[in-house]
Amino acid sequence: MPPCGLIFKNLTIAIPTFDPALWLYGNSVFQPIKLFFMQLSSFLQRFNEPETLKMAKLGRELRAKGIDVIDLSLGEPDFDTPAHIKEAAIKAIQDNWSHYTPVPGFLDLREAVCSKFKRDNNLDYKPENIVVSTGAKQSLANAILALVDEGDEVIIPTPFWVTYSELVKIARGKVVEIKTTTEQGFKITAAQLEAAITEKTKMFLFSSPCNPSGAVYSRDELQSLAEVFRKHPNVFILSDEIYEYINYVGKPAGRTGRHHSLAEFEEIKDRVAVVNGLSKGFAMTGWRLGYLAAQTEIARACEKVQGQFTSGANSITQKAAVTALTTDLRPTMEMVKEFTRRRARVHELLKEIPGLHCSEPDGAFYVFPDMSSYFGKTDGESVINNAGDMSMYLLHKAHVSSVMGDAFGEPDCVRFSFANSMKNIEEGWRRIKEALRKLK
Ligand SMILES: Cc1ncc(COP(=O)(O)O)c(C=O)c1O
Structure with a gap:
């Protein structure tokens, strides 16, 4: 025992x-x-477990007890990896790509990443600028550990992906939040950025499209931020673009013109590291592949960090990734088409529920309504004091899992994913509406 x-x-x-x-x-x-x-270790005391993973675990536990829980906490596409990518992986196994890989990734994959940047973003990178990793999460960790020292300030607009603040705490940096509101579309202004920068600011960290809010910065909005960064040459920008293709505004996915990056602005490009990966756009979350593009010195620093933690990413996944990044994006666009349909339906369903404030997301696959009008109410058994109570109430009374906004630095909101079937989305929102109706 x-x-x-x-x-x-x-x-x-x-x-x-x-x-x-x-x-x-x-x-x-x-x-x-x-x-x-x-x-x-005291290291363990410095950061929290991801709230998203905790909610997924609670949902699984209820399901194991036979309860029919609808999972709207999901942070991954509910689609299968496209067949041609799977075939490339099978071929890689048969061709015996079974040895350790170079820490920054196979050269052919780094070349494929460069051609993807050229094709989709009109950005020029060389293989020495690219570090392939075991997921965008690792690329973010590499960059933060490579750049942030104790006491350095890292500016993060709210709401932000749960892991950002925890990685900064791991590096002993100081998180400086810039608060945004639903009214401003959860996007910061140049004036807010200017006001947040101090002599201790080391990094600005954000995602566009944003998880959880779905906010997408337009080229003009990024340009106004780039003008602020131009005046502050010591600030480094870590730009998480993992939801690049899941973008509902502008031109079709995967073409220059739809997605915009701060790396497009030549005067600051050397201070921007772009993080991306295969998880969301190619439905490959379990394959674990991310990459970072940055000036060579930063790329080498990230390689050094990764060399001691995990070494090179999985060889089979890397070979499959070459196919994913160099073949056409039709399967990705089909997936985005389905997300577009669901996004419209969720928006209709949300509008039917009194007291929820939410704008339609421009990207990613989440809605992030402000539910504070229900705070202080009760169904006679549970009192809803905050977003955490709301998330638990919906899990236990409506059997729908979600993620409380506190985890994303936005305590009035709750995140619901639409990376689930239309049938589950309809039923999930029917249950949410019913559960909220009981709150008085
Ligand atoms: C904004 C954001 N960045 C990064 C990641 C991590 O991606 P990966 O699976 O490539 O590690 C996620 C996953 O949920 C995410 O939402």
Whole structure:
């Protein structure tokens, strides 16, 4: 039997459990119990587990008990990876691509990443600017660990993806939030940015399209931010563009003109690192592949960090990624077409519910309504004081999982994904409406 462990803050006491074998063989059960003390690192105290993963776990636990939970907490496309990408992976296995890979990625993949940047964004990069990783999350971690020192300020507009603030805390940096509102479409203005920059500012970190708000910055909006950065040459920009293709405004997906990046502005390009990956646009979350593009010195620094944590990314995934990035984007566009249909339907369903404030997202696959008009209300059993209570109420009473906005730095909102079938979306929102109706 394994020892059972009790964790008191950062203290683990492991108590050997009673072993029936000892009893059977005549040993006294009154033998002294050995205790050992394990001090967990202070590093662990500096950051939290991702709230998104916690909600997914709670949903799975209820489902395991036979409860029909509709998962609207999902942060991944509910589509299969396109067949031609899977075939490339099968071929890579058969061709014995089974050895360790170079830390920054295979050269042919880094060339494919460069041609993708040229094709979709009209950006020029060379393979030495690219570091391939085990997901965009690792690329973000590499860059933050490579650049942020203790006490450095990292500006993050709210709402932001849960992991940003935690990675900054891991690096002992200081998170400086810029608050945005539903009225401003959850986008910051140049004036807000200017006001947030101090002599300690090291980095600006954001995503467009944004998870959770769905906000997408237009070229003009990015240009006004770029003008501020031009005046502050010590500020580095980490631009998370993982939802690039899942964009409902502008021209068709995957063509220059729809998605815009701060890296387009020549005068600041050397200070921008673009992070992207295959998870969202190619329905490849489990394959784990991300990449970062930056000036060579930054790329080498990220390579150094990654070299000690994980080394090069999975060889089979890398070979499949060459196919994903160099073949046409039809499957991605088909997926985006379906997301577009669901986005419109969710918006209709949301409008039918009194007291929810939400604009239609321009990108990604989430709605992020302000639910604060329900705070202070009760169904007679549960009192809803905040977004966390709301998320739990919906999970336990409506059997719909969501993610509370606090996790994204926006405590009045709750995130609901539409990366689920139309049938589940309809049923999920029917249940939410019913549960909210009971709150008085
Ligand atoms: C904004 C954002 N960035 C990065 C990631 C992580 O992507 P990956 O699966 O490539 O690590 C996510 C995943 O949810 C995300 O929403």
